[in-house]
Amino acid sequence: MTGAPLSQQQQQETDMIATATNEMTAAIEAARAGDQGRGFAVVADEVRTLASRTQKSTEEIQQMIEKLQKGSQDAVSAMDTSKQSAESSVQQTEETKERLLAMKASVGTIHSMNQQIAQAVSEQHQVVGEVNNNITVFVMLAKKPVNGQTMLPVMAKSSLPCLLICAAY
Numbered sequence: 001m002t003g004a005p006l007s008q009q010q011q012q013e014t015d016m017i018a019t020a021t022n023e024m025t026a027a028i029e030a031a032r033a034g035d036q037g038r039g040f041a042v043v044a045d046e047v048r049t050l051a052s053r054t055q056k057s058t059e060e061i062q063q064m065i066e067k068l069q070k071g072s073q074d075a076v077s078a079m080d081t082s083k084q085s086a087e088s089s090v091q092q093t094e095e096t097k098e099r100l101l102a103m104k105a106s107v108g109t110i111h112s113m114n115q116q117i118a119q120a121v122s123e124q125h126q127v128v129g130e131v132n133n134n135i136t137v138f139v140m141l142a143k144k145p146v147n148g149q150t151m152l153p154v155m156a157k158s159s160l161p162c163l164l165i166c167a168a169y
Contacts, residue, residue: 011062015055022051 025047 011059014058018051018055022048
């Protein structure tokens with residue numbers, strides 16, 4: 001048997017052939033027996049009953065086979081669906097991994113840039129401190145009297161921009 005379920009027509013034909021075969025066998029045996037065929041008729045009835053039960057059992061077995069085949073097909077379908085879901089999950093995991101690696105590289109770049117910015121800010125802070133100290137010294141010198149005069153007019157002639165800075169103080 002190939003495992004394919006019988007069609008309803010095939011099943012009916014099989015049942016009909018089984019019934020006809022049983023009846024023919026009983027008739028042949030009864031004809032051979034002659035007068036003794038009456039006793040054989042009882043046996044033939046039993047044979048028919050047995051054939052009927054066999055046929056019913058065959059139908060039940062066929063139904064069970066069909067249910068098992070359907071269950072197997074459903075299981076295969078469920079496994080295929082699960083396989084596809086697993087493959088999709090693997091693909092999504094790989095994509096997520098790639099994105100996380102790209103993010104990690106970006107964070108590393110940002111961290112490096114932040115360090116460079118922090119260093120530049122520190123250097124600028126240091127330069128601003130030096131400029132501030134120089135301006136303070138310049139203002140102190142400009143306000144310091146020399147021979148009764150402050151140095152502001154002298155410095156103004158030589159360094160107008162510095163005078164503007166000093167005036168702001």
